[in-house]
Amino acid sequence: MGLLFVGAVLFVNGLGLLGLVTARGGAPLNLLVGTLQVVLPTIALIQAPDLATAASWAPIYLFGFTYLYVGINALAGLDGTGLGWFSSFVAVMAVVQAVLSIEDDLAFTAIWLTWAVMWLLFFLVLALGRDELTRFAGWVLVLGSHLTCTVPALLGLHGNWPTSTGFGVLALALAVAVVGLAAVLARTAPAAATVPAPRTAA
Template sequence: MSSVGLMYVGAVLFVNSLMLFGKINGKSAGVFNLFVGAIQVISPFYLIFTANGDSWAIFNASGIFLFGLTYLYVGITNLKNYDPSGVGWYSLWVAILALGYAGVNLIHFNDVKFTIIWLMWSFLWTLFYLLLAAKKDIGIFTGCVALIQSWITAAIPAFLILIGQWDAVGPKTTWGVTILTILLFVVAYWSTKPSASSKDQASNIKLRA
C-alpha cells in the first residue's frame, strides 16, 4: 500500500472510531468512508494496470481493495441505513485473508513490521464481524481498538515512510510498540466490558418490551 493511501487509512479509522463513540453521526462518517473508499479502489486498479505483469506488485495492490471495499460498504450502509450485518460478514472474510497477507509479508518479504500490522488489521476486522454480524456488545471496545490502530498501524507508519524514516525503526522499537499496543487493547477491553448488572438490566428491559 502506498504511504499516502496508508495515511488515509489512519484518517478513516480515526473517524470511524469517533462514530463508534457516538461523537460523529453515522451518515457524516459514511460520506468520508465513501471518499477514502473510492481512492482505495481506484488506486489499486492503476497499480495493477501499470505493473507490467509483476505478480508481487499485483499482490501488494490487491490488498488495497480489502480496505477500499470495506470503506465503500460502510459508507453506503451508513448513508442508506442498511442492516450492517453484511459489512460484518465481509469483515470476517477480510480478517481471514489478512492473516494470509501477514504470512506473505513474513515469509516472502521478511517484513516483521508489516506482518504485525496485518495481524492487527485482522484483529480489527474480526471485531467488526463480532460487532456487526454476531451482534456482540463491543462497540466502545471496537472504537478504542480502531482509534489506537489509526495511529499505530496507519498514520504514524505512513508519516515515517513519507519522510524516509521507516527503516530506522528497529526491532526493539517494533516489539516495544507492539507489546504496549496489546496492553492498551487489554486495558480497553476490561475498561469497556459491560458489567453483569448492566447485562441484567438490559435483559430485564428486553423482557418488559
C-alpha cells in the same frame, strides 16, 4: 498516502462506534477514502511490471471495499450484517498477510494482526450482534488507527520506515498494548454517546 487517510477514516469510525459521530456524518469520509483505496491500487495493478508487485497492491481492495460499504450503508440506511460477514473475510485475509510479512517486515506483521483484530470485531458486532463489544471496538479503532496507519504513513512518506527485527518486536508489543488499553478504556471510560453508536459503522 492512502495509508495516511485510512488512519483518518479509522479514527472517525472509531468515534462513531463510541457514539460521538453519526453514521451519516462519517459517510462522506468513508466514501472518499474507499474510492481512493480502490482507484490507487487499480492504477498500480495496471502498471505493475510483474505478479509480485500486483500481489502487494491487491489486499488494499479489502479496505477500500470496506469503507465504500460503510458509506453506502450509512446513506442508504441499510443494516450492517452484510458488512459484518464481509469483515470476517477481511480478518482472515489480514492474518494471511501477517504471516506472509513475517520474514520481510515484522512490524507490518504487527500491523496486519491489529487490522485482523479490528475486522474480527466488526464481524462480531455487526454480523453476530455482539453489542457489548461496540465500545471496545471503538477504542481499538481510535487508538489503533494512529499506530497502524498514521505513524507508519508518515514514516514511509519520509523514507524512514525501519524493517529491523527490533523494531518489529516493538511494533508487536505496541499492538498488544493498544488492544489491552482499549479493553481497559471500554470498561472504565465514561460513555460519551451523545448520538447512538451506529451498527453500520466500521
